[in-house]
Amino acid sequence: MKTKCTNYITLEFLSHSANEGFARGAVACFAAQLDPTLEELGDIKTAVSEAVTNAIVHAYPDRLGKIVIKARILEENVLELSVRDWGRGIADVEKARQPLFSTGGEERSGMGFTIMESFMDRLTVRSQEGKGTRVTMRRRIQPRRAVQ
Amino acid sequence: MEMKYKTENRQLTITLTGELDHHAAKDLMDSIDRCMEQNLPTKTLLDLGGLTFMDSSGIAVVLRAKRRMEALSGTLVVVNIPRQASRVLETAGLGRYVDLV
Numbered sequence: 746m747k748t749k750c751t752n753y754i755t756l757e758f759l760s761h762s763a764n765e766g767f768a769r770g771a772v773a774c775f776a777a778q779l780d781p782t783l784e785e786l787g788d789i790k791t792a793v794s795e796a797v798t799n800a801i802v803h804a805y806p807d808r809l810g811k812i813v814i815k816a817r818i819l820e821e822n823v824l825e826l827s828v829r830d831w832g833r834g835i836a837d838v839e840k841a842r843q844p845l846f847s848t849g850g851e852e853r854s855g856m857g858f859t860i861m862e863s864f865m866d867r868l869t870v871r872s873q874e875g876k877g878t879r880v881t882m883r884r885r886i887q888p889r890r891a892v893q
Numbered sequence: 894m895e896m897k898y899k900t901e902n903r904q905l906t907i908t909l910t911g912e913l914d915h916h917a918a919k920d921l922m923d924s925i926d927r928c929m930e931q932n933l934p935t936k937t938l939l940d941l942g943g944l945t946f947m948d949s950s951g952i953a954v955v956l957r958a959k960r961r962m963e964a965l966s967g968t969l970v971v972v973n974i975p976r977q978a979s980r981v982l983e984t985a986g987l988g989r990y991v992d993l994v
């Protein structure tokens with residue numbers, strides 16, 4: 746897999762829920778240079794929102810902590826996003842990724858990972874209990890020819 | 894995120910505009926609960942037409958509204974679902990539990 750990076754940004758912010766909109770908006774602005782369709786942009790925003798919300802809700806359930814997003818543009822119009830936290834981590838990642846699995850209350854649906862997985866081309870989750878979690882996603886933006 | 898509602902013959906219409914994420918969902922759930930308790934509708938239309946964004950937090954909002962309506966022996970119908978929100982609801986298979994129009 747080619748991974749040469751041609752452009753990137755890094756965003757660091759505190760796990761306030763008010764930052765959810767900022768995070769997906771900022772990533773969408775950065776992704777705009779790949780000339781995505783509205784639907785592709787919607788998918789990317791949704792995936793970012795899910796990963797960031799998880800860091801806010803699950804990684805730091807009773808305190809505020811640091812969240813870092815890296816967005817990279819790789820060869821062949823691929824957008825790579827990583828969302829990282831230094832929170833409580835996930836004991837069993839495979840189980841956490843199952844549809845409907847949730848340790849949250851009635852407020853959560855357990856569909857976050859399922860949505861990230863189906864809206865993006867690739868999803869990897871690395872986590873260590875007590876140390877934190879890094880969610881990495883890739884999505885290739887369909888190159889579009891200019892319409893005359 | 895803004896919520897408006899109107900009632901007519903015990904039919905409640907709740908209209909949402911803006912972005913429905915986890916940040917907005919907390920207050921929204923409370924507002925919908927209160928609105929249903931005050932109006933005791935037999936049918937609720939949840940109009941998503943004004944949403945510019947929705948993530949899986951919206952699924953929890955819809956399911957909760959559905960359960961509240963069931964507790965009132967009423968029904969819930971979700972209408973005017975924008976494309977992005979509809980992709981989220983479809984991925985979750987929500988059409989099996991809730992009327993999506």
Ligand SMILES: Nc1ncnc2c1ncn2[C@@H]1O[C@H](COP(=O)(O)OP(=O)(O)O)[C@@H](O)[C@H]1O
Binds near residue numbers: 805849
């Ligand atoms: N960043 C994270 N830190 C700790 N736990 C997490 C994180 N992300 C996800 N999880 C765990 O994985 C579960 C499933 O996540 P998800 O599919 O997004 O569903 P939901 O957020 O609705 O619970 C969560 O309930 C939580 O237990």
Ligand SMILES: [Mg+2]
Binds near residue numbers: 795855949
């Ligand atoms: Mg989640």
